[in-house]
Amino acid sequence: MSKCIIYVYNRNDSYLIPIMKSEGFVLKLPINVYIISGFLGSGKTTVLKKLVEECNTRGQKLGIILNELGDTNVENHLFDKEQMYELLNGCICCSIQEDLKTTLDQFVKNPVDILLIEGTGVANPNEIIEALSSPLYIDQFNLQSVISLVDASNYLDYQSIFSSSKEVRTLLKEQITSASFIILNKTDLVSEKKLDKIHTQIKKLVHEEIPIVSASYGDVSVAELLTERVRTINLTDKQVSACGCSVDSSCSHDHVNHAAIKAVKLEDIPLFDKKVFEKWLKGLPENVFRGKGIVQFHKDSNLYSFQYASKKLALEEVKSKNGLKPIIILIGNGINSDAIKESYEQTFLHLT
Numbered sequence: 324m325s326k327c328i329i330y331v332y333n334r335n336d337s338y339l340i341p342i343m344k345s346e347g348f349v350l351k352l353p354i355n356v357y358i359i360s361g362f363l364g365s366g367k368t369t370v371l372k373k374l375v376e377e378c379n380t381r382g383q384k385l386g387i388i389l390n391e392l393g394d395t396n397v398e399n400h401l402f403d404k405e406q407m408y409e410l411l412n413g414c415i416c417c418s419i420q421e422d423l424k425t426t427l428d429q430f431v432k433n434p435v436d437i438l439l440i441e442g443t444g445v446a447n448p449n450e451i452i453e454a455l456s457s458p459l460y461i462d463q464f465n466l467q468s469v470i471s472l473v474d475a476s477n478y479l480d481y482q483s484i485f486s487s488s489k490e491v492r493t494l495l496k497e498q499i500t501s502a503s504f505i506i507l508n509k510t511d512l513v514s515e516k517k518l519d520k521i522h523t524q525i526k527k528l529v530h531e532e533i534p535i536v537s538a539s540y541g542d543v544s545v546a547e548l549l550t551e552r553v554r555t556i557n558l559t560d561k562q563v564s565a566c567g568c569s570v571d572s573s574c575s576h577d578h579v580n581h582a583a584i585k586a587v588k589l590e591d592i593p594l595f596d597k598k599v600f601e602k603w604l605k606g607l608p609e610n611v612f613r614g615k616g617i618v619q620f621h622k623d624s625n626l627y628s629f630q631y632a633s634k635k636l637a638l639e640e641v642k643s644k645n646g647l648k649p650i651i652i653l654i655g656n657g658i659n660s661d662a663i664k665e666s667y668e669q670t671f672l673h674l675t
């Protein structure tokens with residue numbers, strides 16, 4: 324096939340869309356989209372990595388949108404070979420819907436085979452669905468599935484931790500009810516009995532057609548993950564976002580779902596002792612339930628990506644160090660950032 328690019332006008336006549344990118348590949352609109360949703364630490368990035376690996380093996384061109392609560396994404400190095408965009412400093416909700424639209428425009432101009440969107444752990448997928456189903460994008464993007472990860476190791480605890488926060492409980496529920504495919508993940512960390520109880524509770528929340536698959540480390544077949552389930556997506560509430568704004572209203576207030584869930588960033592990190600670091604993380608107040616970042620240890624020139632979720636620390640050597648610096652992000656509900664910084668300084672900088 325000779326190299327050519329065909330342009331067509333989109334419905335709004337606002338710009339030209341390339342539908343044939345390069346020799347041998349025909350990248351067409353609409354782009355198939357998968358939303359990966361789920362609470363903090365539930366396993367979204369684990370599933371995303373799996374999908375990226377598979378799509379690369381198949382030679383499919385991938386687009387990725389990563390959304391982070393804070394101003395730093397410590398996991399972007401995992402996807403630096405993909406056409407990736409980061410939406411930082413807030414959820415894909417009323418506060419950065421415009422950023423999402425700008426990013427979607429980039430994909431309309433530069434189509435990919437598959438677009439994977441990972442929301443923050445406190446994003447309401449309904450708001451991403453809204454953007455994709457707006458008249459501007461309905462012909463350009465084809466939402467295939469909303470994959471929601473549920474953290475089995477924390478599901479029941481979160482009901483009590485957030486018993487006084489209706490907003491977070493609503494968010495946790497909506498991450499489930501807006502799904503077309505549910506992965507009950509981290510089953511390796513819970514007993515059969517507990518798992519049955521959680522399964523029964525989730526089943527009551529969703530339509531009987533929605534599959535609920537138990538997994539550990541997101542070990543669900545890629546075929547299942549990529550199945551088109553658009554017809555079973557529960558869009559009944561999609562015209563009203565969780566913060567109560569209608570789709571077309573210009574929402575100016577802060578997104579309320581996760582107002583108390585905040586991220587604390589620690590930089591200029593010294594070299595650590597691995598055991599002291601782990602002990603410090605596990606000794607943090609109960610309301611700090613997620614940590615991630617990059618660290619370096621004594622007598623070791625490697626950089627490590629760390630994940631702290633479900634009270635477990637996981638370390639992985641970073642292969643492409645390009646410009647990466649040690650950093651710690653801690654996320655929790657109503658956390659006292661001054662107290663955390665003080666504890667960090669006392670433990671690692673020996674300041675009193």
Ligand SMILES: Nc1nc2c(ncn2[C@@H]2O[C@H](COP(=O)(O)OP(=O)(O)OP(=O)(O)O)[C@@H](O)[C@H]2O)c(=O)[nH]1
Binds near residue numbers: 363444509538630631
């Ligand atoms: N034990 C166990 N750990 C898991 C499982 N799935 C993921 N993890 C680990 O849990 C941690 C968090 O996983 P992620 O995939 O980063 O979770 P996430 O939903 O992207 O987290 P956020 O970035 O907070 O939104 C990592 O250390 C994973 O390796 C599982 O099924 N069992």
